[in-house]
Amino acid sequence: MLKIRNLDAGYGKLRVLKNISLHVDAGEIVAMIGANGAGKTTLLHTVIGLIKPMQGEISFLGRSCARTSVGQIVASGCVLVPEGRQVFAPMSVEENLLLGGHVLQKTQGRVAVLKELEHQYELFPILRERRRQLAGTLSGGEQQMLAMGRALMSKPRLVMMDEPSTGLAPLIVRDIFQIILRLRAEGNTVLLIEQNAKAALGIADRGYVLEVGKVIVQGPSADLLANSDVQRAYLGREKIDEVA
């Protein structure tokens, strides 16, 4: 579904991503893990079109994304749930969701948008309860659900999530990850970016480990969880060993 080959990208003269190749097949949950500053967000921003690649190819659904605007990429079915939620605080929950439906409104009309809104309320019952409330007054977990719901309003083929667990309590993280699994069960494809490597690999089919702009290991999640480099760097095995 998404194919990236030899991607270099960055800001100004700074090359953040160096020769990245990765792919996401339809129906997969793929996790991209790595520390702060590894280039994870840069990668998502390049895929969605916010940053132009310096080199390399990105193709989505078999079509090259070169010279495609963010709007066109979203319209073709690829959405980003940004890090830190970034919901529109002074607007109500429902207004936020409807904003996410603008692509659908253009292509399929109002009825489809309302139907999709209903679908989001089923997926996130808490949002229905809070529909009239201002987004800024929601808890962190609720805001994350709102950001996801807003992205899903365009009925995307590929959902890219940037650190959905940041700043959330462990129980809420578990809920969010359960929802990601449900999204996949409903036929969505997910590219999940996470610092919480254990949780992310726990639900993903495959994973890539990014370190200073390079993919250093990739493979099925189970293999990565068993890989000692990954364990040492991201799963804190060393600490457990020391305690034991």
Next chain:
Amino acid sequence: MYWEPERECMAREDLEQLQLERLQSTLYRVGTHVPFYKKKFEQLKFNYDDIRSLDDLRRLPFTEKQDLRANYPYGLFAVPLRDVVRVHSSSGTSGQATVVGYTRNDIKTWSNLVARVITAAGVTKNDVIQIAFGYGLFTGGFGLHYGAELIGASVIPISAGNTKRQIQIMQDFKTTALVCTPSYALVLADAMMEMGINPNGLSLRFGLFGGEPWSEGMRKEIHQKLGIVATDNYGLSEVMGPGVAGECSECNGLHINEDHFLLEILDPKTFEPVPEGEVGELVITTLTKEAFPMIRYRTRDLTRFIPGACPCGRTLKRMERVMGRTDDMLIIKGVNVFPMQIEKVLFEVEGVEPHYQIIVERENHADKITVLVEVMESIFFDEMKKQRMVVDRIKSRLASEVGVSVDVKLVEEKTLERSEGKAKRVVDRRKL
């Protein structure tokens, strides 16, 4: 029947994407974790970020058997020893042994790839599989063992040797699949005849053979004598062991597990890729090995890629059964001669047994090849004329196939030495 259809029948474009991703992360790992490669890359001023296509692999240096020896025992490992759960050693067919290691993930991958090979050969969880490859430092026994267990077959880890006992167990345990070298399969067949056991009365249906070069004639011979579907599988301990490639029931070449290994076939003199379908030296790069990754390992094995699709539906490219080794190559009066060429001719001649030995000598500064061939008793005790005819037929065929004149001597059945492992076919008495 497939073990991992989503991989074995992958679209070429998806496969190449996967290969590139895996190659890039493998190069990163060897370039940072293995001093040998780190130094090599620095000398070449090679930056692994420069690998942007699979063809870029050609800019990398080869790894030779000698490099493995020079870094004996653990020098080429890419992970610390505490992450290694198994150590194997090459069978040392020629020269000093070398050491290879596996992480837990490597063992898992290995089992899985052998499971593909075994499944492709037609074996299922309902089979009873007798593994007559050596266990121990040699990778053959354990490799097949893991794959067979993974698919759920009943495994008899009998290991190599003790022919009578092999046959006894085959009979009593109702073995349906046999794993050994092809030459040992014939040893077993002969021993059955001697013991008065009719192979057709056994439950045996499949034979999975590997570990040494063999020919189509030998396949027929095994099929006739044991009445089984004989498939070939390929691997070498330096890159993993068995599981690199294996034949499906179509018996028309070995499907390469290309998602885990990148294979090149190069001209052994120029090191350029040979034209598609032509014979050359096999060079292998591992794509998923953790403990012991290999970059462009020169196998010295001679084979070719088989063009075209296989009716079995696998999209994995096929290679021909290994035809010999570059270091087996005999240079006779300046002509390159491979023992396999000779074997091929012998199997085409009626009345010839599948046991032979090639003797190379130097007489008055001239090279001379003599082929000792076992022939059926009936021919041996027959009139001289018939013997002459057989000798002449072999000689003239060899002269046209091999390109040098070859002396042929017929010997009685069972006079040549039998081997329980890899057969020793060539005796070079020249002091070169």
